[in-house]
Amino acid sequence: MDTSSLIPTNNGTLNSIYFDNAGTTPPFKSVMNELEKYLPWYKYVSDKSRKAKFLSELYEDSRTSLMNFFNADIENNTVIYTKNTTEAINILSNVICQQNSDMNPVVLTTYMEHLSDYLPWKYRCETDLVNVDQDGRLSILDLEQKLLKYRGRVKLVAVTGASNVTGYVNPIHEIARLAHIHNAEILVDAAQLMQHRKINMNPADAMESIDYIAFSAHKTYAPFFTGALVGNKHVLNMGYPLCYGAGITELVTDNEIILKDSPQRYEAGSNNILGVIALATAIQTMAQINMDVIEKHESELLSYAMHHLNLNPNIIIYGDNKHLEDRIPIIAFNVKDKTHEEVAKYLYEDYGIIVKNGLCGADLYVKKLIGGSPYTGIVRISMGLYNQDFEIDRLIKALH
Structure with missing residues (x-):
């Protein structure tokens, strides 16, 4: 690079x-080489050529590569491509808060979060903030107390995998266990974690599994500002998209709309194929290193x-x-x-x-x-x- x-x-x-790698990382040479290889094909994306078909297959196959990188449950998880981490979290907050609107759901987030993992919850759900100690580490005791306080109303714990300020790595599997004990799910904002540490969404102990992760390519040595939300496709299949447009429907008439299942229902419009190729290549490069x-x-x-x-x-x-x-x-x-x-x-x-x-x-x-x-x-x-x-x-x- x-x-x-x-x-x-x-x-x-x-x-x-x-x-300033926590802001944006420089791209790997392997990523730039792969982009140079496929850039001349970009004009074929929307036609019926063999090249377009091949690029479309690359785009879809990359979802499996991502799930393998995180050891996600391929049967029950999906990968939704977004512009960045912020959009990924907004998609999930729209689904979670929408589905439970009659139940007055609570989302727990923390004082450690980037605003991208605070504002989407703040403006769509009732939220509460888990505190940090005098050194800036997340208080697991305060998390437990708040889970108990809401008596089952907490639907999600949204927590950063690693702080973009102090670099603290949160005990995400311990947090997942606590959330699951109280019938809540967990989102890990992995924008600052996945380029530094392994993330195992599906460990041996199911109580410690990670329900959702969100991240951005521009912090993982890939350009073109792609992001992704990886998570429970059954929950996401019941939500409504933030952005409506072509590509997300099975049927449209003048009085009926049937949406596709995730991930397609959240990917309206033209797909960022080059961005996804860059992201997939960067992840493969990190795995090889x-x-x-x-x-x-x-x-x-x-x-x-x-x-x-x-x-x-x-x-x-x-x-x-x-x-x-x-x-x-x-x-x-x-x-x-x-x-x-x-x-x-x-x-x-x-x-x-x-x-x-x-x-x-x-x-x-x-x-x-x-x-x-x-x-x-x-x-x-x-x-x-x-x-x-x-x-x-x-x-x-x-x-x-």
Whole structure:
């Protein structure tokens, strides 16, 4: 993958360093090669040619590849392609809240969530927020108490697989067990998890199974902004789409409409075939690299970065900076007496280091982390499988 380019800085021309992988990852070369291979065929998608038929088969076969990647239950699950994680969660929230509208359902989400896994529930269902502890970790005790509080009214627990701010990896199978004990389902927002850790939707213990996951291709080394919702097709077959149009119906007359089953009922209009090819190729590439290998390398990066950041007394690190076993390589911090805007601007203009700053779309969480301090946001570095120690060294030098 091409992850660096020469840019002018106040310290001369430098190779840029990209530390905003939680925002968007650069594409794998394997993905770009596959797109180059199929791009000339794109004009054939809507006709009756053999090429169109072949592309259509690729599109449908990719659903099975995704389910295999997550060890999903092929008999009972389906894959709905979307624009991104946000659309995937909106589709599910529309179904869940619509189906149970007469029962006054409750959806539990958390203070750790990106707004994409908060606002869709907030505006369609009665919601409650599970709290986080002083280090920013999810409170499993508070989750249990809220499940008990609503006496069976909770229909879904919507939780991030990993925080896009602190990198905490939530115990999704433990959460699934608690949800299922109370006859609720679980959605895992996997936008920040699937590129770093294995996700097993169908473990040996059925009580720990994951009912739904949502994710985006642009965070998994693939371009074209495809996303997906993987989950219970029987529930989804009873819902209504967010978007109506061609391709979602079995029958249309002037007084009757019969919708197709999922996934087609949620994929109105022309399909993003190139985006799906990119996503499928990226997932195959991660599987070939091996998720255990990725996790090991990224854990070493996180440990190396955290060790050196801890040596700088002017750095304020958010979250537990010593126990890193349950974290992906994301670090949120501030610099004493500097705003997050100043730090991000300085890192880029003087050292060619690209970071994210602000609330990172997780407004409720970041505000809890910074508490009553004068800071209005954080600086975030988020690393990927291709980053190296020498890049962290430049960051440490810049902050020093």
